[in-house]
Amino acid sequence: MPTKASIKIAQLGCGYWGPNLTRCFNTSDRCTLSDLVEPDPKRRQFVAKNFPNVSLHESPQPVLEDKSVQAIIVSTPVSTHYKLVKDALNAGKHVFVEKPLASSYNEARELADLAAAKSLILMVGHTFVYNDAVRYLKKLLEQGELGEVFYTYNQRLNLGQVRKDVNVWWNLAPHDISILLFLFPDILPTSGTASGRDVLQTGLEDVVFANLQWNSQLSTHLHMSWLDPNKVRRMTIVGQKKMVIYDDMAQDKIAIIDKGYETVPTIGSEMHFDTPGQTLVQRHGDITLPHIQYREPLKNERDHFLDCIETGDTPISGGENGCQVVRILEDVQTQLDKNKKS
Template identity: 55%
Template sequence: MLKGDEFNEKYGEGNVKITVAQLGCGYWGPNLLRNFSAQSDCWVKWLADLSPERRSYVEANYPKTKTTPNWEDVLADPEVDAVVVATPASTHYKLAKVALEAGKHVLVEKPLAMCTPEADELVALAKAAGRTLMVGHTFLYNAAVRHLKQLLDKGELGELYYIYSQRLNLGQVRSDVNAWWNLAPHDVSILLYLMNDELPVSVSAYGMDYIQADIEDVVFATLTWANRVTAHIQVSWLDPGKVRKMTLVGSRKMLVYDDVSDDKVTILDKGIDRIPKAGESMDYDNFNNYQLFHRAGDILLPKINFQEPLKTEIAHFLECIGTGNTPLTGPKHGRDVVKVLEAVQNSLDDKGQMVAVPQEEINCP
């Protein structure tokens, strides 16, 4: 990885320009292209897409960017420093692999791969090549999610009991992946971040394929950690309204993160307190001698300085290329998300049976 004097020698100190190529300009691709093109420290030289219509869109709106239907053209260009993979999920592993083998830094959209062995291979390739590998888990660059993490770390919620998350919409129905692989990477990524990157020990899930055979449209999953924290995830692309909500319940306070609301974070001083009750001997030593009281205190709507998360994510990727630092959503995080997604899929395939999540680690940042 180029950094320090090597980096300045290649790009010119004080005038750093990282040359970027993007593969894919479909549903999410235009947002990536817009943000990369707006960065002063990079140049999007290439956009590769099979669709003539998508290439025409790029040519009309981004005249400094060349287009091609062939991703091979991109990897053969020695000027390209970094490749952005924004193609269907089933192609992520293949394209990220050939980009790393070509010596490029890689930002790959979620998920990193479709199984843990593929993710492990990409992690090993990035390490061997000394290249930055980052996954587009955009919500970890969301100021509201970062605020949740800060509150948890400071103990504002007390002991964390459980979390439940809903990601619902009457939205785009995919044929290449089910609703779990399409929508849940966001929720799994956030949960691992909040849980200090600790993997759950077990998962279970149930889903149904109403529209297309063997492609679940709705999934209900439960994740359990060693410290007894549980999380429930509901994802669906068949729901009547758009919901992007996560609720955290703790012993002291509760918290709601609502991504579609103007008030992204709501802190509720609510809970049930266990108050010791004096016994016949007027002592409080008997643990079982207590009363339960419902507590309902203040509701706080903290002010959060919000910036487009994708803008923050892309700036972070370019910074990590220059410094050699490990990205927040780097190899280990991306690989662990895949491991949880895969375990839940195994439970779906087994009609809801509990599946243990392997806890072995590999040597990755």
């Protein structure tokens, strides 16, 4: 296995999100970001100015053929992921690819199988599962603080940024789906419905409402939009014991709310609930804003990728996880397409 500070990495693409990855990997003392591939001359000028230590290329071939490059970062449009990731894996490179893994489940499945067959690390950039607030949420669930979880609803809204290559579902929903899979790893959606509107660009939904049924108990409602007056990044979890709001835009990102209903024994005229001998009582408790030791999620994500290269461990957001995310994205897209025709 490569040792610390010996991992040589090349990056493909430096568009909207790419500079964040360049900065993050370039500042690590555990790896060397040696090369960056970017066909756009203006973007290459940007990299040359801000990261003068990084060698620049117009095409991927030089870094794929360079045996000293051990890992590839793919930060390009999702339509290019399949070919670039496949080429990198076939060249014997570990791969970190931006979300989602691919534009179809079949493509994602092939990439995950290829990485496994070659004993290479394939990790998808589902950054929110490396967010310390989301990790705190997972700890609450594992400790049973919320009791049985009844439902969640996720809102990811803003006025923009409008994409031309994918709709709002494929752009924003990977964040929330990856969070849900991280928090509830033992279940997958069994059914769902979805509707959307393509207001700004014909054929590309700007707003999507999706409902997923994960098992006989857990339901999820997701609202994705880049046509909304408010920037919202919020998840609400409603449990039997407590409720939680995770608001990524707030200073206190987690609010634990001790509020709900309980059934208590009662008799006679006090009964106001259908269950004989019981009444429904509303419970109002404290709201707790826990202190969370917070580190930039991208750095947590980067270090996890490097850890996995060094140890051979499977990433939290590895190929199998990436396939699960894409399958859910695709299933909901099928519902959206059906609704367009009806």
